[in-house]
Each structure stands twice: as C-alpha cells, then as structure tokens.
Amino acid sequence: xxxxxxxxxxxxxxxxxxxxxxxxxxxxxxxxxxxxxxxxxxxxxxxxxxxxxxxxxxxxxxxxxxxxxxxxxxxxxxxxxxxxxxxxxxxxxxxxxxxxxxxxxxxxxxxxxxx
Amino acid sequence: xxxxxxxxxxxxxxxxxxxxxxxxxxxxxxxxxxxxxxxxxxxxxxxxxxxxxxxxxxxxxxxxxxxxxxxxxxxxxxxxxxxxxxxxxxxxxxxxxxxxxxxxxxxxxxxx
Numbered sequence: 416x417x418x419x420x421x422x423x424x425x426x427x428x429x430x431x432x433x434x435x436x437x438x439x440x441x442x443x444x445x446x447x448x449x450x451x452x453x454x455x456x457x458x459x460x461x462x463x464x465x466x467x468x469x470x471x472x473x474x475x476x477x478x479x480x481x482x483x484x485x486x487x488x489x490x491x492x493x494x495x496x497x498x499x500x501x502x503x504x505x506x507x508x509x510x511x512x513x514x515x516x517x518x519x520x521x522x523x524x525x526x527x528x529x530x
Numbered sequence: 531x532x533x534x535x536x537x538x539x540x541x542x543x544x545x546x547x548x549x550x551x552x553x554x555x556x557x558x559x560x561x562x563x564x565x566x567x568x569x570x571x572x573x574x575x576x577x578x579x580x581x582x583x584x585x586x587x588x589x590x591x592x593x594x595x596x597x598x599x600x601x602x603x604x605x606x607x608x609x610x611x612x613x614x615x616x617x618x619x620x621x622x623x624x625x626x627x628x629x630x631x632x633x634x635x636x637x638x639x640x641x642x
Binding site: 448520 | 633
C-alpha cells in the first residue's frame with residue numbers, strides 16, 4: 416500500500432496566484448480530511464468528506480479556499496487567490512469512516528510558501 | 531469533545547521508559563482517548579486508543595486511571611526516533627460529531 420499521496424511536496428507561488436494541492440486516498444478508505452499546520456496555530460482541521468460528500472467545512476478559513484472530491488480516491492484543495500498568510504504545511508488524511516478516531520493515515524504534506 | 535491538558539515538553543534518556551501524561555478531567559462515559567504522534571516534518575501517526583481498560587500494542591501502552599480523568603502513554607524503551615510531538619485527543623467514537631481535533635501536544639525529546 417503506497418499510503419496517502421500528496422502532491423506537490425513543496426510549492427512556492429506569488430501572492431494572487433491560484434494554488435491547487437492534491438491528495439490520493441488509500442485504496443478502500445472512504446473518508447478524507449484536510450488539515451493545515453503553522454507554528455502559530457498548530458494543526459487545524461479545514462474540511463472533511465465521507466463517501467465524497469463534504470461533512471463539515473467550518474474550518475475553511477475563507478471563500479478563497481475550496482475543496483472537492485471528484486472521485487472516491489482523489490481530492491483537491493484550491494486557494495484562489497493565494498496570500499502570504501496561507502503559507503503553511505497542508506496535510507490530508509484518509510480513513511475508513513470518519514467517526515472513529517483511530518486509523519487516520521496522513522500524507523507527507525505539502526509545504527506551501529506564498530511570497 | 532472534552533479538553534485535554536498535556537505538558538508542553540518532556541525529556542527522556544534513550545533506552546528508558548517515556549511516560550507521557552494527559553489530563554482529561556471532563557471526559558464523558560462514551561469518549562475514547564486517542565494518541566497520535568508527529569515526527570518532525572511528517573504527518574501525524576496513530577499510536578493507540580482506549581476507553582477504560584489499559585491497552586498495549588507494538589508501539590506503546592496506554593494506562594487509563596480508574597476514574598478516567600487522566601491517562602499515560604508509555605513508550606517502554608525510548609529511542610532517538612521517538613523524538614516527536616505527542617497528541618492526546620478525547621472524543622466520541624463511532625457517532626456523529628467532528629473529526630479529530632489536535633491540540634498543542636507534548637514535545638518529547640529523547641537523547642543519548
């Protein structure tokens with residue numbers, strides 16, 4: 416099993432540009448979570464899906480952020496337009512069922528720098 | 531979900547047991563205790579979870595007090611690779627609610 420795969424690993428972009436982060440779930444998992452981590456705010460839950468349906472997006476900071484699951488194994492997190500304060504490490508995680516607290520498998524993260 | 535309190539940092543000598551405490555004095559009867567850790571620049575990793583009985587797996591042991599108001603994660607023989615931030619999370623399992631919410635955790639430093 417290749418685990419949760421995130422791409423790109425690093426992204427440097429200019430303020431105002433659109434950024435798309437990608438995540439491939441573990442085969443058989445049906446829940447997908449996006450987190451963001453900064454030194455100041457720690458690990459924050461942004462949004463999560465179950466069976467391709469968003470369950471809770473209350474952690475999404477602004478309308479500039481959007482997330483989709485076009486199919487059962489893939490998700491994107493888009494920031495448009497990007498701002499320097501969006502700089503962070505973005506993690507996605509997948510699991511079988513979102514209610515259980517165990518079995519979350521995280522990807523290696525995407526380090527986003529907006530200049 | 532109940533709030534947890536963890537010390538911000540701890541030190542441990544390599545080869546010794548690392549005992550990481552977590553206070554969850556307002557825990558409800560149907561809330562589980564979960565432990566995850568995050569090694570530098572990696573995503574968090576699940577370690578162990580429990581309801582009221584002590585649990586052990588290949589990574590660690592979880593000791594939950596009888597009143598369930600606190601717990602201790604034990605790494606029996608810490609190695610340098612166990613240096614990480616350890617998160618204690620309390621939440622209801624298998625019931626509608628929120629996904630895992632991470633606090634600040636405890637930074638464990640293992641030294642030789």
